[in-house]
Amino acid sequence: MGLRDRGVEIKTPDQIARMRVAGLLVGRTLEVLREAVRPGVSTADLDAIAERHIRDGGGTPSFLGYGDPPFPASICASVNDQVVHGIPGPRVLEPGDVVSIDCGAIVDGWHGDAAITVAVGETRPDVLELMRVTEESMWAGFAAARLGGRVTDISHAVEQHVRSQPHPSGGTWGIVEEFTGHGIGTAMHQPPNVPNYGRAGRGPKLERGLALAVEPMVTLGSKHPVLDDDEWTVLSEDGSWAAHFEHTFTLTPDGPWILTAVDGGRSRLAELGLPYGGD
Template sequence: MLRLLRRHRMIEIKSRTELEAMRAAGLVVARTLALVTAAARPGVSTAELDELAEQTIRDAGAVPSFKGYHGFPASICASVNEEIVHGIPSAERRLAEGDLLSVDCGAILDGWHGDSAVTIEVGTVSTADHALSAATRAAMWAGVEAAVAGARLTDISHAVETAAAREGSAHAVEYGMIAEYGGHGIGSQMHMEPFLPNVGKPGKGPRLRVGMALAIEPMLTSGSGETVELADGWTVVTADGSRAAHWEHTVAITDEGPWVLTAPEDGA
């Protein structure tokens, strides 16, 4: 494993063997999110989903990345409706028909991290909420496709921003982009250099090299991009009460193109 010094920032470069170890951690995350998605039904509490996630991660011989991280009390972030990110699971927060639930999950296996997020539609959601989640997911995949060796970091940012705008135009909606939160380097730690903005002009930032790994994670809202952090010190909500969606994958830069380390085994 090498570390690049770029303008005083350290960017971790992984070997193929180390990326394969990250893939193993990513599969733990993918399986956990699949089980949480299947369990997220009306009446289920977000605390119950957190218990399921923690047990699944530990049964795989891994450790939840989030639990205890800077004091975070749970194994997943469970953000409902106007909550964007970092929602704390609670026994009192029971899901209802039509909720949008964003679940962020991380696992450490043999010292390597995987990090991914999905937005789950609880029961039948509104057409607008379905489109919001689909637009966020499309923006994420546009970012993934831009994660190629030789490109610049903000080529990913620009791809995410452009896709979000395109999706909004298709539905005659101007989605709010959460600019102050974004993606990040990942590997032997969960949050590493570089910070990956979800907006920006292309052609800026460090050049992408084989062996880099990035978490690509757009967050869109159906209103403005303004945010408020709640008194719990974690939960970030939309300032205008609009709904939010969050999708994320951990992606490695390889000679063959982007390798989605947190994709399910079936590649979905």
């Protein structure tokens, strides 16, 4: 049974190039949002900036109206102990907060999806360490991806990197298991799922034309999430703060191509001693 028989969408090089257009719009929108994060800005302000930038760039927000109940905004803005899917609103960012911003855009029917966690001014050292470990684990996942490998090679690398890093208080990092990365293309969420934990060598093969969103979510404490009454916002069970990073990527014969990174991932891949598979 091939990947297509399991509902996995394999793209042509031309279709991947079109996904890159959507990915660039997402990456540039997140750059704008990163610069906009400061004390006194509300999450609704960030949402308005994102929607305007996406539409001015020729795209449509992927998240707006998605799901049941329909998501009411163009980005997810999750603050402090909110892990993912925070609904933008009147909440004003305060010094020391962190906000995870998840952004998706559709251009000509193709999706891009990425997320960053940003500190609001200076924040606690343990939270900065949480952000570092979470982002690095995502890149460890890309580094483990090889054509002919398996999806959980990525999952295993993400988990192993997190587990290898000392916890600031001597505790254990909480790798959220209920939410995963995913396939992406003509829909935002497609098979296969990309967990952030588990044994290597499992799941579908990594083949050319497969596009995946890799998105570790890590907390300073519990790995168990709880759903807020708004039916979207996911919080850590114990109130510990969380970080979330995500990029959409594909593999070429030359290496990984990070479709939602403005430079295609070239600089970060070079730091890791990895080849760059983009244009």
